[in-house]
Every structure is written in structure tokens, then in C-alpha cells.
Amino acid sequence: MSARIVEVEAYIGEYDPACHAAPGPTPRNKTLYGVPGLTYVYLIYGIYYCLNFVTEAKDCPAAVLIRAGEPVEGFEPIQNVGYSKSPVDRRLSGPGKLCREFGLSTAHTGIDLTGDVLYVEDRHEPAPIIVASPRIGITKATDRLWRFHDANSQAVSGKSLKAQS
DNA sequence: CAGACGATGCACT
DNA sequence: GTGCATCGTCTGG
Numbered sequence: 001m002s003a004r005i006v007e008v009e010a011y012i013g014e015y016d017p018a019c020h021a022a023p024g025p026t027p028r029n030k031t032l033y034g035v036p037g038l039t040y041v042y043l044i045y046g047i048y049y050c051l052n053f054v055t056e057a058k059d060c061p062a063a064v065l066i067r068a069g070e071p072v073e074g075f076e077p078i079q080n081v082g083y084s085k086s087p088v089d090r091r092l093s094g095p096g097k098l099c100r101e102f103g104l105s106t107a108h109t110g111i112d113l114t115g116d117v118l119y120v121e122d123r124h125e126p127a128p129i130i131v132a133s134p135r136i137g138i139t140k141a142t143d144r145l146w147r148f149h150d151a152n153s154q155a156v157s158g159k160s161l162k163a164q165s
Numbered sequence: 166c167a168g169a170c171g172a173t174g175c176a177c178t
Numbered sequence: 179g180t181g182c183a184t185c186g187t188c189t190g191g
Contacts, residue, residue: 009183018183028176046173048184065183096184137183157184 001074001102002121003092006128007067007149007156009135011052014061017140021061031110032061039111039118041104048096049105053113053120067095067136067147070155075101094157128152 011019020029020042031040032054040052040063052063069092078089092098099105104118111118128150135147136157149156 011183020183023177026177042183043174043176045182045184046175050183052183067183094184135183139182 002072003069003098003102004072004123004125005066005069005120006153007069007147009065009067009148010055010062010146011065012056012062012146016062016144018135018138019061019063025061029061032063033059037113039109039113041099041106041109043106044096049099050095051099051102051104051108065095066098068093068149068153068155068157069098070153071101088154090155093155 011021013019014021014024016022019032021032025033028042029040031038034054035058036054036056038054040054041049042052044050051066053066054063056062071089071091075089075091078087090097091101102118108118113119129152130148131151132145133147133149134142134145
């Protein structure tokens with residue numbers, strides 16, 4: 001399966017109140033303190049999982065949350081129900097949905113993203129227009145504009161299908 | 166269409 | 179015991 005990443009958020013260091021490393025090292029967040037380039041998956045609200053990529057150097061706990069994607073390969077064609085005009089594929093439009101569709105759980109923490117199990121690849125597509133905005137679903141540090149999404153993607157998280165400017 | 170809310174498990178204090 | 183980096187459903191306007 002593959003998808004084009006269209007929305008991410010940054011969580012950077014112990015001094016980022018919204019980062020899982022904010023309380024300091026714990027059993028759960030230990031992979032954030034390790035080498036970059038690995039996955040970090042955690043359980044949220046008892047039901048959903050969230051996929052992160054560990055980014056900064058060892059002992060600098062930081063990660064990028066993968067919030068949404070557009071299905072590319074390995075997905076059934078989108079079903080055009082009834083007479084809806086332009087069906088939008090939102091199966092990966094949210095971190096919980098994305099992990100569900102890819103079958104990811106905490107067992108998938110620590111995977112090397114340069115390996116061949118779960119990895120990132122540059123497909124040399126034209127660079128999208130990227131918009132910065134506040135991170136979603138948190139109450140702390142909402143002033144930081146550390147959410148980034150493709151301005152032209154209809155698969156970003158949230159319900160709104162409002163037009164972009 | 167927007168806002169409220171319940172589900173559900175576990176890390177952390 | 180508290181609080182989540184969520185989502186789908188239900189409600190009211």
C-alpha cells in the first residue's frame with residue numbers, strides 16, 4: 001500500500017508542551033530520544049493509533065505526526081455512490097484513520113523508515129503549495145504554526161471541505 | 166452544517 | 179484517578 005502524505009505536524013523537544021517528550025523520558029516515549037528515521041506509534045483515546053517519524057538527532061526528542069494522506073496504491077477504487085459529482089477520497093484524512101487503513105499499531109514502533117517494511121520515498125512530483133497553521137486536537141502551545149498541509153489536497157483532516165484561497 | 170459527546174485503554178502522577 | 183496529537187454519530191437550527 002502507498003499514499004501521498006498531505007498533512008503533518010511537528011512536535012519538537014521537551015520544551016514543546018504538546019510533545020510526548022514534555023514530561024521528560026518515560027517508557028512510552030523512549031524512541032523519541034533515539035536515533036532519527038524510525039517510526040513512533042502510540043495509542044490515543046484507547047481506540048486509535050497515531051504514526052510519527054522520529055526526526056532529530058539522538059537525545060533530541062522530536063517527531064513528525066503523519067496526519068493525512070491520499071491513497072495511491074493498494075486501495076480499492078473509490079466508490080461513487082449515487083449521483084455524487086466529485087467523490088473525495090478521505091479514507092486517510094486523519095491520523096487515526098490513516099493508521100487504521102494501514103493496519104498500524106504500537107507494534108510498529110521502531111521501524112526503520114529507510115528499510116523495506118514501512119518507508120518514505122520521493123516520487124519526484126511537483127512540490128505542492130504548503131500552508132502552515134496551528135496544530136489540531138491539542139490545548140497547549142496552540143500559538144505555534146507547526147501543522148503543514150497541501151493547500152490543494154481534499155484529503156486533509158477535519159470535516160470542512162471549504163474552498164481554499 | 167456546526168457543535169456536543171461517547172467510546173475505550175493505557176501512560177503517567 | 180486524570181487526561182489524552184481521534185472519529186463517527188447524534189442533535190438542533
